[in-house]
């Protein structure tokens with residue numbers, strides 16, 4: 240059963256019902272999490288997607304901040320948030336950037352505010368601690384900033400008559416080597432690599448330079464294009480200059496569809512130190528290339544979540560602060576493939592490609608929302624040194640385990656009854672406290 244939530248009272252009723260009747264509860268917003276965390280067969284589902292209120296505050300006060308801010312309902316999508324800010328000639332940072340406060344219903348059914356001054360522990364945990372763990376968030380207030388100019392660049396490289404596989408990888412290597420320089424300059428880039436059609440293809444879509452003019456971006460990318468020319472490739476990028484972030488974002492990032500059961504995804508955060516040591520840089524490059532050479536798709540981001548002005552103490556994975564590359568590896572199959580073959584591909588993702596990526600970035604982590612469904616050691620991967628505190632807070636704030644999601648904080652205390660492709664917990668099976676699953680117990684007895 241699913242509740243299309245429009246009021247706080249509905250959420251409170253559903254939480255109280257789930258807690259008192261020991262029902263599985265799932266929270267779904269838009270369902271874009273890679274790990275099926277918003278699903279669960281037979282659960283009572285809260286659908287927050289229609290909490291779409293947006294309110295503008297010219298002078299919002301929270302802690303030391305006085306300035307423009309927006310209160311966004313939990314269902315507001317990033318394109319709606321950016322549009323609202325642009326209407327006021329302002330910019331907001333998507334995802335969880337610069338959150339001032341949140342409103343939520345907690346596991347005991349109370350409607351509370353979490354901020355630096357109100358329930359600060361909860362506020363710490365909610366910023367990075369993951370969804371469906373501490374409460375149902377109904378809205379958040381985020382800082383707004385003045386508009387900024389942006390320059391962008393796109394290009395595409397593909398092997399064929401005029402370009403060999405060797406040249407392709409040399410060109411990519413020339414770009415790869417500059418990652419720390421580009422993020423130091425405040426740039427971000429999204430690119431894809433694959434050889435699934437037979438030819439190797441690399442799409443830069445886009446290289447995104449906030450607060451930079453076209454000529455500044457040309458200067459920054461100059462050494463890369465020079466190197467590419469020396470490799471014998473005549474690469475012609477398309478540059479664009481925008482007066483504000485909204486137009487640049489709107490023209491660069493089309494809305495993406497989601498929802499295929501013909502692929503699995505993994506990911507890794509690669510730290511800056513790998514760019515400061517030539518042998519680590521080579522192994523990192525080879526690890527990315529390995530996936531593409533072996534039939535996978537790499538969708539990656541040259542990005543650094545470590546602003547020079549500093550960042551607040553919150554539950555965000557410390558690995559993000561060291562990262563200059565967030566890379567996603569994708570394995571896909573077709574409907575008519577034998578289950579045995581799909582199982583082999585599925586295992587390649589976690590045990591071959593994933594293992595190789597982890598081995599060149601020991602101690603780093605992965606982005607929770609775009610990660611392997613069965614990420615090994617997920618506690619360390621998604622939260623690193625923050626995990627112990629998050630787990631203790633989970634036990635304190637939700638002792639009933641009203642909130643559960645695959646790979647969420649505290650989820651190791653639970654297990655699914657069935658698996659698909661051998662090792663993927665099935666969201667269509669029963670969720671039991673670890674050690675109390677009847678079918679698992681039967682298997683254990685048989686083994687004995």
Ligand SMILES: Cc1cc2nc3c(=O)[nH]c(=O)nc-3n(C[C@H](O)[C@H](O)[C@H](O)COP(=O)(O)OP(=O)(O)OC[C@H]3O[C@@H](n4cnc5c(N)ncnc54)[C@H](O)[C@@H]3O)c2cc1C
Pocket residue numbers: 265266267268269270271272273276277287313334369370371372374375376377495496497608609644
């Ligand atoms: C095509 C695609 C592109 C993406 N691009 C980006 C990107 O550019 N940058 C980026 O950072 N991420 C990106 N992601 C990841 C995506 O932003 C995250 O997975 C995000 O959490 C999805 O939001 P959702 O509303 O769809 O969440 P859902 O999948 O609905 O929920 C995610 C988790 O949060 C819980 N939850 C949902 N609503 C609430 C609530 N109100 N209160 C408490 N818990 C809740 C759910 O139970 C679940 O555990 C992308 C994902 C896809 C599929």
